[in-house]
Amino acid sequence: MSGPSLATSGLGKNFGAFVAVQGLDLKIEGAKCVGFLGPNGAGKTTTLKMLTDMIFPSRGEAFINGLSVRQDRKRALSHAGVLIESPEIYPSLSPTEALEMVAELRGVPRGEQPRRIRTALEEVKMSEWAHQKVGRFSKGMKQRIQIASTLVHDPEVLILDEPSTGLDPRGMAEVRAIVREQRKHGRLIFMSSHILSEVTEVCDEVALIDRGKLLFYDTLTNVTARFNGGNAQVDAVFARPLDPSVVNQAIPHLPGVKAVELLDPKRVRLAVPPGPEDQAQILEGLVALKLGLVSFKESAGALEDVYMQQISRGD
Amino acid sequence: MVAPGEVAPSGAGALPSDEHQAFRLMRFQLRDYLRSRRFLLMTALTLAIGVILTVVVAHYRGGLVSSPAAFYGSFWGGGVVVLIVFAGIIYGGDAIAGEFQHKTGYFLMGLPLKRGTIYQGKLLAAYLASVTAVVLYLAILLLNGIYYFGMNAFPWQLGASLLLALVYLAALLGTTFLFSSLFKTSAYAILVVAVLFLFGFGIAQDLVESLVKIEPWFLLSYASPVIGNIFANPYPTTSTSFGVTNYVASVPEAVLIMVIYFVVTTVVGYLLFSREQFT
Numbered sequence: 001m002s003g004p005s006l007a008t009s010g011l012g013k014n015f016g017a018f019v020a021v022q023g024l025d026l027k028i029e030g031a032k033c034v035g036f037l038g039p040n041g042a043g044k045t046t047t048l049k050m051l052t053d054m055i056f057p058s059r060g061e062a063f064i065n066g067l068s069v070r071q072d073r074k075r076a077l078s079h080a081g082v083l084i085e086s087p088e089i090y091p092s093l094s095p096t097e098a099l100e101m102v103a104e105l106r107g108v109p110r111g112e113q114p115r116r117i118r119t120a121l122e123e124v125k126m127s128e129w130a131h132q133k134v135g136r137f138s139k140g141m142k143q144r145i146q147i148a149s150t151l152v153h154d155p156e157v158l159i160l161d162e163p164s165t166g167l168d169p170r171g172m173a174e175v176r177a178i179v180r181e182q183r184k185h186g187r188l189i190f191m192s193s194h195i196l197s198e199v200t201e202v203c204d205e206v207a208l209i210d211r212g213k214l215l216f217y218d219t220l221t222n223v224t225a226r227f228n229g230g231n232a233q234v235d236a237v238f239a240r241p242l243d244p245s246v247v248n249q250a251i252p253h254l255p256g257v258k259a260v261e262l263l264d265p266k267r268v269r270l271a272v273p274p275g276p277e278d279q280a281q282i283l284e285g286l287v288a289l290k291l292g293l294v295s296f297k298e299s300a301g302a303l304e305d306v307y308m309q310q311i312s313r314g315d
Numbered sequence: 316m317v318a319p320g321e322v323a324p325s326g327a328g329a330l331p332s333d334e335h336q337a338f339r340l341m342r343f344q345l346r347d348y349l350r351s352r353r354f355l356l357m358t359a360l361t362l363a364i365g366v367i368l369t370v371v372v373a374h375y376r377g378g379l380v381s382s383p384a385a386f387y388g389s390f391w392g393g394g395v396v397v398l399i400v401f402a403g404i405i406y407g408g409d410a411i412a413g414e415f416q417h418k419t420g421y422f423l424m425g426l427p428l429k430r431g432t433i434y435q436g437k438l439l440a441a442y443l444a445s446v447t448a449v450v451l452y453l454a455i456l457l458l459n460g461i462y463y464f465g466m467n468a469f470p471w472q473l474g475a476s477l478l479l480a481l482v483y484l485a486a487l488l489g490t491t492f493l494f495s496s497l498f499k500t501s502a503y504a505i506l507v508v509a510v511l512f513l514f515g516f517g518i519a520q521d522l523v524e525s526l527v528k529i530e531p532w533f534l535l536s537y538a539s540p541v542i543g544n545i546f547a548n549p550y551p552t553t554s555t556s557f558g559v560t561n562y563v564a565s566v567p568e569a570v571l572i573m574v575i576y577f578v579v580t581t582v583v584g585y586l587l588f589s590r591e592q593f594t
């Protein structure tokens with residue numbers, strides 16, 4: 001097998017006369033995280049449910065690792081860890097028992113189960129609650145157990161619908177860490193989210209859907225560059241307030257810098273070429289100016305700009 | 316080979332068979348049943364029926380304890396049919412509908428299970444959970460029986476009747492599950508199943524017998540009296556007195572009705588659930 005993959009061809013779903021998703025063609029391959037964005041009601045959950053055979057497409061087909069989920073749900077889903085629509089676990093089971101059930105049903109060898117379950121619970125910081133009844137857990141605690149349940153069998157593909165909803169700030173950070181970790185281990189993560197900073201931080205690629213139609217699917221860098229006149233956006237933060245002359249003269253004149261926008265006295269947003277070489281050169285230039293540079297990274301706001309631009313265009 | 320500390324990718328080869336999955340799902344489902352309030356409720360009901368019959372028999376004695384067959388026929392035949400109906404309602408009523416309403420089905424649907432496997436696993440679990448109630452009732456019965464007749468007076472019909480009860484339980488749960496898969500709200504499912512089994516079948520049978528005057532062979536409630544009737548010697552037959560025909564299903568007829576109910580409702584329910592979407 002050639003690494004993890006997700007694909008849809010002409011995927012569409014109607015609810016009565018309402019077209020929730022249409023003509024969705026996606027082909028995602030390899031170890032990466034893909035953020036699935038779109039406004040409320042855009043069709044994200046509907047798409048993810050078709051990808052996991054929870055609902056049936058009105059048109060087209062969905063594949064996990066090349067296996068049709070409709071024709072072979074069992075084998076297709078054996079490759080995936082799935083978390084869609086805050087499900088519930090039988091309330092009288094403990095997290096350990098719930099994960100045991102998942103491991104048993106997925107065929108994780110008995111000998112490996114205790115270690116895997118322990119590791120999964122550690123990852124979501126729920127070891128302390130391993131033997132309490134899930135029924136009494138808070139929403140966020142349940143969500144953590146759900147996330148753990150997607151990891152027990154070490155899936156090649158993770159399909160997550162807003163995995164950080166209901167989590168506290170630390171929980172959200174932990175989800176980001178888990179996603180990064182999974183990607184590093186060669187997993188493919190397809191994750192819907194409304195938190196653009198989260199997507200910017202952990203995802204390599206984004207797909208944007210609106211009113212059931214895919215607007216684009218591309219790498220994060222290309223997306224921000226495409227909608228910013230071919231430039232990437234970088235935010236630079238400084239220890240000291242910047243002099244207007246620096247903002248208007250010194251920084252714009254650094255080779256490669258296309259535009260400078262002062263966000264607040266200690267922060268600027270630079271339009272720069274998307275290539276890493278160019279960005280390295282600019283970073284060195286900024287350091288050489290001795291302005292007390294403390295951070296230089298791809299702007300989280302850039303994705304938001306694109307998002308707003310694209311979504312409002314539909315109005 | 317997988318390096319230490321690493322885990323093997325979830326290969327399709329390691330997936331358990333459908334039957335294994337159904338069995339494993341049943342184990343966890345059963346665990347949930349046995350810890351739930353419905354288990355307490357069912358146990359309380361079983362004890363209540365058992366205690367009431369114990370008191371009634373102890374108080375009236377007479378014909379009730381005239382022979383082992385008479386005793387076991389009334390105590391077992393009268394009680395276990397009601398008990399099984401309650402078990403069906405309590406364990407089966409919302410078995411499928413509850414997966415939607417309580418969203419536990421969304422958890423199961425993320426797993427590599429065929430929809431049918433979920434149906435099978437749950438049906439098995441509901442069956443075994445119900446059997447615990449039947450066994451408890453049997454224990455109460457035997458204690459009474461031993462008190463009145465000693466250890467060596469078990470009529471042969473008791474074993475046959477126990478088997479019939481287990482077949483009836485299957486038919487009843489099959490039907491309950493079918494109705495449960497028609498709904499996505501637990502309360503509706505339980506209500507419909509309860510009304511159907513507590514009144515619906517009985518009313519339908521009365522109407523058919525008195526108005527249409529045909530043998531109600533298509534009603535499950537026509538078959539269930541076999542569980543008590545089998546203790547009677549001779550076995551009762553259809554009779555007419557004062558122009559009213561009292562229909563009685565023979566043992567083979569009753570078994571056939573129950574088996575057909577189980578098979579048809581299970582197949583239909585299974586097909587319905589296989590087409591069910593988790594919207």
Ligand SMILES: Nc1ncnc2c1ncn2[C@@H]1O[C@H](COP(=O)(O)OP(=O)(O)OP(=O)(O)O)[C@@H](O)[C@H]1O
Nearest residue numbers: 015018020038039040041042043044045046047594
């Ligand atoms: N069962 C259903 N019956 C009718 N319409 C539905 C059903 N499920 C979803 N829809 C409609 O399909 C559209 C897409 O819904 P979906 O849940 O996929 O949106 P989403 O992108 O996940 O939104 P959110 O960000 O709010 O989670 C919505 O307009 C919704 O009303």
Ligand SMILES: [Mg+2]
Nearest residue numbers: 044045046161
């Ligand atoms: Mg959604």
